[in-house]
Amino acid sequence: MLEQLTGHEDPHPIYERLRAHGPLTTDNGMWITTSHTIANKVLRDRRFGVRLADGSSPANGSLLPDSFLELDPPDHTRLRRLAMPAFSPKKIDEYRARVEKVADALLDRDEFDLIADFAAPLPISVISDLLGIPDSDTAEFADYGALVAASFDSGVTPEMANAHDKVLALFDRLIAQRRRTPGDDVISSLVAAEAEQKLTAQEMVGTLVLLLVAGFETTVNLIGNATRALLDHPAQWKLFKANPELAPAVVEETLRWAPPVQLTSRIAHEDVDRIAKDEWITVLIGAANRDPEVYPEAHKFDVMRVHKPEHLAFSSGIHYCLGATLARMEGDVALRALARRMPDLRQTGPIEFRDSVVIRGMRSMPVSRS
Numbered sequence: 227m228l229e230q231l232t233g234h235e236d237p238h239p240i241y242e243r244l245r246a247h248g249p250l251t252t253d254n255g256m257w258i259t260t261s262h263t264i265a266n267k268v269l270r271d272r273r274f275g276v277r278l279a280d281g282s283s284p285a286n287g288s289l290l291p292d293s294f295l296e297l298d299p300p301d302h303t304r305l306r307r308l309a310m311p312a313f314s315p316k317k318i319d320e321y322r323a324r325v326e327k328v329a330d331a332l333l334d335r336d337e338f339d340l341i342a343d344f345a346a347p348l349p350i351s352v353i354s355d356l357l358g359i360p361d362s363d364t365a366e367f368a369d370y371g372a373l374v375a376a377s378f379d380s381g382v383t384p385e386m387a388n389a390h391d392k393v394l395a396l397f398d399r400l401i402a403q404r405r406r407t408p409g410d411d412v413i414s415s416l417v418a419a420e421a422e423q424k425l426t427a428q429e430m431v432g433t434l435v436l437l438l439v440a441g442f443e444t445t446v447n448l449i450g451n452a453t454r455a456l457l458d459h460p461a462q463w464k465l466f467k468a469n470p471e472l473a474p475a476v477v478e479e480t481l482r483w484a485p486p487v488q489l490t491s492r493i494a495h496e497d498v499d500r501i502a503k504d505e506w507i508t509v510l511i512g513a514a515n516r517d518p519e520v521y522p523e524a525h526k527f528d529v530m531r532v533h534k535p536e537h538l539a540f541s542s543g544i545h546y547c548l549g550a551t552l553a554r555m556e557g558d559v560a561l562r563a564l565a566r567r568m569p570d571l572r573q574t575g576p577i578e579f580r581d582s583v584v585i586r587g588m589r590s591m592p593v594s595r596s
């Protein structure tokens with residue numbers, strides 16, 4: 227049933243059909259859960275991982291096989307620890323003023339595309355800056371990130387493999403440069419860790435590619451989905467404009483109601499109840515976030531909602547999004563800037579949606595300041 231999701235603007239009718247089969251069901255030989263409780267349990271349960279039980283990589287054509295997103299402990303723990311300091315709440319807080327400046331500059335326009343001109347360039351600029359990618363290379367990295375994100379759905383095409391090789395060469399160049407002249411950026415700190423033999427050169431590139439792609443292919447959709455939800459719910463848009471301190475609440479409700487990452491999966495490392503060793507389970511984040519057992523009126527977008535338990539937009543357990551604090555801050559800054567600078571924002575043309583089952587968001591949304 228999941229393959230029917232391709233090209234659907236609204237996945238929820240299909241999610242609800244799956245939910246009607248029970249909290250844990252099968253589709254095309256794969257286990258699927260729509261339940262928040264089961265999803266959270268699976269994501270936290272060490273009997274499930276992202277590799278096969280013998281530690282080998284599942285052959286699913288990933289462009290990120292050397293990244294810690296696709297590794298189990300102990301390698302996952304070792305590599306995640308090396309990347310963590312750059313994304314600590316303290317570091318992100320120090321970074322906020324720079325993000326505000328970028329957001330403000332991007333909004334110096336009247337007629338524009340919400341995605342191409344605002345929601346995308348903001349996180350691209352932020353993650354490039356954090357990693358230490360010069361402006362001159364940013365566009366190339368951005369095009370590449372979009373291709374990797376597309377590979378989550380369609381597998382790796384020759385075009386993607388080609389772009390991947392180019393980006394590896396770009397990172398190799400930047401790494402060599404930081405070996406000579408270290409700076410205050412993530413590439414430099416990973417280069418230092420490599421010199422202390424805490425990770426291999428291949429793992430370093432894998433980590434950088436993950437941070438780059440995770441850093442903007444998701445946040446663009448948080449900003450886009452939140453803006454669209456607000457414009458589609460004028461009373462809540464009005465409430466937010468009058469109370470900008472509600473920005474974190476708007477961010478959380480968007481993450482619950484329209485999460486940029488709609489699903490993830492795990493592999494059982496041993497038999498767990500009905501799930502046999504090496505079988506896959508797909509966790510439908512988008513459905514779990516609207517589980518009526520957990521959230522009253524789950525389909526309603528309500529920025530005043532109390533989020534207990536936390537939604538699963540950032541996953542759960544050991545792979546919980548490393549960039550969650552950064553993404554929340556970027557969403558907060560972007561939405562406050564829009565509300566302040568563009569209180570009469572309106573849609574001026576048809577929305578184009580991304581054709582993806584994993585990542586949900588818009589490709590384009592023409593808007594005008596007035």
Ligand code: HEM
Nearest residue numbers: 294295440441444445448487490540541545547548549553
């Ligand atoms: C709204 C924006 C974002 C969303 C919805 C999001 C969502 C997610 C999800 C669902 C996962 C876990 C996948 C799984 O469990 O299989 C994840 C992992 C990750 N995210 Fe994010 N993410 C966002 C922004 C960011 C940003 C800005 C960064 C910064 C670089 C980032 C870096 C990462 C990394 C490094 C991981 C891997 C964590 C691990 O495997 O331990 N993400 N993200």
